[in-house]
Amino acid sequence: MPNKLCACVVRIGFSLWLLAAGVLAQSKPAADLIITDAKIWTVDKALPNAQAVAVLGDRIVGVGSNADVDAWRGPNTRVIDAKGKLLLPGFNDAHVHFVSGGMQLTNIQLNDATSAEEFARRIGERAKITPKGEWIQGGNWDETKWTPPNMPTRELIDALTPYTPVFVSRYDGHMGLANSLALKLAGITARTPDPPGGTIVRDAQGNPTGALKDAATDYIDKVIPPLSHDQRVNIVQRALAHAASLGVTSVQHMVASYEDIAVYSELLQRGELTARIYAAPLITHVDDQAKLGIGHAFGGPYLRIGALKAFADGSLGSGTAYFYEPFLNQGNNRGLLSDEMQPISLMRDRYMQADAAGLQICTHAIGDEGISTILDLYADVIKAHGESDRRFRIEHAQHMAAKDFERFAQLHVIASVQPYHAIDDGRFAESHIGHDRASRTYAFRTFLDHGVRLAFGTDWEVAPLNPMLGLYAAVTRATLDGKNPNGWFPEQKLTVAESVEAYTMGSAYAEFQEKEKGSITAGKLADMVLLSDDIFSIAPEKIRDVTVLKTVVGGRLVFDASAGSK
Numbered sequence: 001m002p003n004k005l006c007a008c009v010v011r012i013g014f015s016l017w018l019l020a021a022g023v024l025a026q027s028k029p030a031a032d033l034i035i036t037d038a039k040i041w042t043v044d045k046a047l048p049n050a051q052a053v054a055v056l057g058d059r060i061v062g063v064g065s066n067a068d069v070d071a072w073r074g075p076n077t078r079v080i081d082a083k084g085k086l087l088l089p090g091f092n093d094a095h096v097h098f099v100s101g102g103m104q105l106t107n108i109q110l111n112d113a114t115s116a117e118e119f120a121r122r123i124g125e126r127a128k129i130t131p132k133g134e135w136i137q138g139g140n141w142d143e144t145k146w147t148p149p150n151m152p153t154r155e156l157i158d159a160l161t162p163y164t165p166v167f168v169s170r171y172d173g174h175m176g177l178a179n180s181l182a183l184k185l186a187g188i189t190a191r192t193p194d195p196p197g198g199t200i201v202r203d204a205q206g207n208p209t210g211a212l213k214d215a216a217t218d219y220i221d222k223v224i225p226p227l228s229h230d231q232r233v234n235i236v237q238r239a240l241a242h243a244a245s246l247g248v249t250s251v252q253h254m255v256a257s258y259e260d261i262a263v264y265s266e267l268l269q270r271g272e273l274t275a276r277i278y279a280a281p282l283i284t285h286v287d288d289q290a291k292l293g294i295g296h297a298f299g300g301p302y303l304r305i306g307a308l309k310a311f312a313d314g315s316l317g318s319g320t321a322y323f324y325e326p327f328l329n330q331g332n333n334r335g336l337l338s339d340e341m342q343p344i345s346l347m348r349d350r351y352m353q354a355d356a357a358g359l360q361i362c363t364h365a366i367g368d369e370g371i372s373t374i375l376d377l378y379a380d381v382i383k384a385h386g387e388s389d390r391r392f393r394i395e396h397a398q399h400m401a402a403k404d405f406e407r408f409a410q411l412h413v414i415a416s417v418q419p420y421h422a423i424d425d426g427r428f429a430e431s432h433i434g435h436d437r438a439s440r441t442y443a444f445r446t447f448l449d450h451g452v453r454l455a456f457g458t459d460w461e462v463a464p465l466n467p468m469l470g471l472y473a474a475v476t477r478a479t480l481d482g483k484n485p486n487g488w489f490p491e492q493k494l495t496v497a498e499s500v501e502a503y504t505m506g507s508a509y510a511e512f513q514e515k516e517k518g519s520i521t522a523g524k525l526a527d528m529v530l531l532s533d534d535i536f537s538i539a540p541e542k543i544r545d546v547t548v549l550k551t552v553v554g555g556r557l558v559f560d561a562s563a564g565s566k
């Protein structure tokens with residue numbers, strides 16, 4: 001009996017399917033989702049403004065007026081009434097550290113501490129609730145917010161953390177502070193030499209203060225127990241939920257580990273990826289991807305690999321960005337080339353290998369000479385292998401030499417920049433490098449004027465993941481200290497439209513996906529975000545307060561503020 005019943009149901013199902021197929025043959029299929037009565041900024045120059053959009057499966061099938069799109073409506077179409085709110089393509093963050101970002105959501109918070117005492121007190125509180133054997137990590141402390149703004153030392157926290165190893169990072173990720181227990185576990189003593197590309201900060205007697213710069217942090221990284229697979233899955237799930245709540249529908253994960261990629265792959269198979277991921281492991285692993293022969297942007301709509309992340313130098317705040325001329329008030333210090341650049345020919349060899357394998361290269365470069373040196377190397381690769389659509393990237397591209405804007409454009413290098421850093425570093429950049437160099441710092445307008453393509457991102461966990469802060473920063477250039485309400489180097493401000501384009505199409509182009517996403521265009525993936533306010537018409541200083549109402553990825557509603565889903 002049960003078998004007979006089953007067969008019958010199958011037969012009825014099959015007849016219905018035939019019937020549906022017959023109807024389909026005569027008219028177009030109905031949309032799964034229609035968003036109607038929106039104010040749509042499409043980022044598609046062929047049709048910049050629209051009112052409604054229809055989605056079938058994971059793709060956009062119709063964009064136009066309410067009436068145009070209503071033709072896609074069927075009995076089972078889900079309709080979202082946008083009530084006149086602004087709908088944009090989903091944000092694509094071109095530079096994140098997604099797992100560190102996810103960890104930060106649970107880690108100790110030190111960034112808003114306003115004094116060394118507050119910094120120490122929070123670490124002491126955390127030590128009380130940290131299980132035995134676990135480290136206190138993260139923090140993103142920023143001593144420039146303290147009075148006086150002195151670099152912290154291990155003495156501040158040792159008495160509060162006798163049994164808990166501590167290694168808390170500076171917000172720029174180029175320096176950390178270890179307590180004495182952590183130094184001991186890492187075997188760092190007065191006799192430990194500085195590694196190439198790194199500094200163990202020492203006191204007058206030559207003893208480590210606990211502060212470690214750049215490659216010197218590797219000593220500590222080696223003794224911190226690695227995350228388990230389950231911990232990593234949890235962290236990525238939290239990061240995905242956070243991204244969805246902010247309208248971030250694609251992320252480009254710089255310095256992804258293979259363990260991270262394994263987690264993404266598992267979540268992809270479970271259908272749980274709610275943001276699209278392009279993962280770039282370190283270029284020191286170039287052999288692995290070169291061997292696979294996969295080339296750039298290999299994979300599917302939710303997960304791609306085929307890019308490599310390299311490091312040319314350090315950061316401005318840590319005094320390790322590599323400049324032609326010294327920092328102000330830092331003696332002869334003009335920064336450091338990274339250990340990957342010791343010697344520079346080592347990086348050139350890796351670039352040649354990566355490029356020959358068709359892999360994309362994304363290089364962190366911040367100081368003017370660091371950037372210039374990477375442009376030289378990119379030019380060497382183009383000369384050796386000929387012109388092709390390789391989309392070299394420079395990540396951050398912060399402090400440009402005047403001569404290099406033109407070269408940036410000629411070599412078709414993408415400037416992958418983080419506007420939030422501009423309003424953050426803008427607080428102290430001039431005191432570190434002076435007015436002239438600061439005038440070519442985060443020079444977004446000058447890049448566009450030279451025809452350089454911009455991709456926007458955040459560098460999360462270094463800065464918040466919220467795209468509204470990035471748009472606010474690019475449009476206002478109002479530094480976080482409130483001292484430049486009309487903009488720090490205001491001639492470098494971008495319009496809202498330019499900023500949105502850099503955060504959508506610009507980032508899509510930077511990962512070879514401009515035909516698949518980056519605009520609300522029929523045929524593209526249905527990744528969209530509905531905002532609480534119209535960022536084109538509100539006062540620019542209000543952009544940072546705008547929130548996300550709904551986030552759609554591949555036609556799926558992955559965040560809905562009205563449902564309270566987080």
Ligand SMILES: [Zn+2]
Nearest residue numbers: 095097254459
């Ligand atoms: Zn980064």
